[in-house]
Amino acid sequence: MKLTGKERTELVLEGIFTFVLLILLNLSIIILFNQMVAANPGIRDGIFIIRYSIGGVHFPMGTGLRQALLAAMLVIDIIVVIWRLIRRYNQYQLHHIIDELHYIANGHLEHRINFGAKTSSNSVKNVAESINALVDSVIKTMNDERKIEHSKDELITNVSHDLRTPLTSILGYLGLIQDKQYNSEADLVKYANIAYLKAKQMKSLVDNLFEFTKVRQTSTKLTINKLDLNQMLEQLVASFELEAKKYDIEITALDTDHPFVIEADAEKLGRVFNNLISNALKYARDGKLVTLKASQVNDNEIIIDVSNDGPQIPEKALNQIFERFYRVEESRNKDTGGTGLGLAIAQSIIQLHGGYISVTSDEDLTTFSVHLPAKPNEKLSYNEEL
Numbered sequence: 001m002k003l004t005g006k007e008r009t010e011l012v013l014e015g016i017f018t019f020v021l022l023i024l025l026n027l028s029i030i031i032l033f034n035q036m037v038a039a040n041p042g043i044r045d046g047i048f049i050i051r052y053s054i055g056g057v058h059f060p061m062g063t064g065l066r067q068a069l070l071a072a073m074l075v076i077d078i079i080v081v082i083w084r085l086i087r088r089y090n091q092y093q094l095h096h097i098i099d100e101l102h103y104i105a106n107g108h109l110e111h112r113i114n115f116g117a118k119t120s121s122n123s124v125k126n127v128a129e130s131i132n133a134l135v136d137s138v139i140k141t142m143n144d145e146r147k148i149e150h151s152k153d154e155l156i157t158n159v160s161h162d163l164r165t166p167l168t169s170i171l172g173y174l175g176l177i178q179d180k181q182y183n184s185e186a187d188l189v190k191y192a193n194i195a196y197l198k199a200k201q202m203k204s205l206v207d208n209l210f211e212f213t214k215v216r217q218t219s220t221k222l223t224i225n226k227l228d229l230n231q232m233l234e235q236l237v238a239s240f241e242l243e244a245k246k247y248d249i250e251i252t253a254l255d256t257d258h259p260f261v262i263e264a265d266a267e268k269l270g271r272v273f274n275n276l277i278s279n280a281l282k283y284a285r286d287g288k289l290v291t292l293k294a295s296q297v298n299d300n301e302i303i304i305d306v307s308n309d310g311p312q313i314p315e316k317a318l319n320q321i322f323e324r325f326y327r328v329e330e331s332r333n334k335d336t337g338g339t340g341l342g343l344a345i346a347q348s349i350i351q352l353h354g355g356y357i358s359v360t361s362d363e364d365l366t367t368f369s370v371h372l373p374a375k376p377n378e379k380l381s382y383n384e385e386l
């Protein structure tokens with residue numbers, strides 16, 4: 001940190017002034033001392049004895065000892081001047097830091113305190129470094145808050161849009177019924193049915209939203225218990241078999257002849273696989289096969305793959321697929337009725353378990369891989385209900 005010209009002049013003047021004062025002090029001490037010695041023969045004799053005993057040979061009377069004392073005084077004076085100048089210099093630096101702090105506080109958050117590596121003392125450097133780190137962290141917090149704020153706005157926009165669309169339909173069809181604008185009993189049933197389906201869609205969105213906000217909180221507790229993963233996959237296959245048959249898709253769980261016991265929240269894990277399997281059936285209708293397979297990769301990791309053939313998920317969609325409300329454009333246009341929250345919920349649930357979900361997709365196969373730690377983290381092992 002550089003001093004201004006005025007500060008440098010002040011520093012030089014202060015050095016000279018202090019030095020002159022010290023010299024005057026030395027002179028007055030010498031004069032007082034000489035007067036005291038002259039007025040008191042006892043002291044003179046004492047000094048003679050001391051002088052004789054420490055250096056009678058090397059310090060002949062009246063020469064060496066006096067010069068040595070004067071030299072010592074001069075050295076002390078110089079040390080005091082240097083010490084004072086260093087203190088004053090640090091003070092100037094602190095003033096500079098305070099000025100820069102005011103500058104930053106006045107809204108110039110991009111500014112950082114620049115301290116010269118050579119010139120600054122350690123403590124001044126520490127203060128400047130701490131302030132810079134503090135400003136960095138304040139900016140990070142502000143940006144994080146801005147992002148959260150933005151994402152909340154986005155959430156509200158998405159929710160209101162996704163609720164408004166079915167609600168408009170419901171109101172439209174109920175309006176027709178109320179105004180008796182239908183030609184037959186069959187039409188009446190049809191309109192009521194559409195309104196009912198749209199209401200169910202709304203409920204599913206609200207339920208998913210509730211679930212999403214719940215699993216997003218890192219404080220959400222899991223109910224960890226031992227469960228047989230292979231048995232669970234078999235049960236899932238059985239529960240989806242009928243639906244798969246409807247679309248002429250075969251669904252199987254591979255290598256499930258032996259138990260595969262893990263510790264996890266069975267209900268929440270079921271929620272994850274329900275979504276992955278229903279996605280595989282929903283979005284790959286021209287596919288023929290959905291397979292589930294659990295495997296222990298190494299001592300630390302278990303992977304459960306949910307794969308389907310059928311259309312490839314575009315490369316750029318793969319990065320966003322776990323974001324809430326994200327739907328690949330084609331599926332948005334199709335009437336598959338999803339809320340776009342399923343994968344976001346699944347990812348959060350697996351993260352609560354200390355794992356993550358990844359996805360790969362090519363022309364032949366799309367695979368969602370659930371990575372779980374082989375041993376759940378101690379702090380995740382709860383047995384309380386939510």
Ligand code: ATP
Nearest residue numbers: 279280283326327328331338339340341342343344
């Ligand atoms: P929800 O699951 O809430 O009912 P959703 O199925 O639309 O709604 P996600 O499960 O989050 O939402 O899926 C997000 C999007 O990812 C889907 O809309 C779909 O476009 C795409 N997707 C997910 N799984 C597959 C898959 N196996 N094959 C092709 N696309 C998929």
Ligand code: MG
Nearest residue numbers: 275279338342
């Ligand atoms: Mg889904």
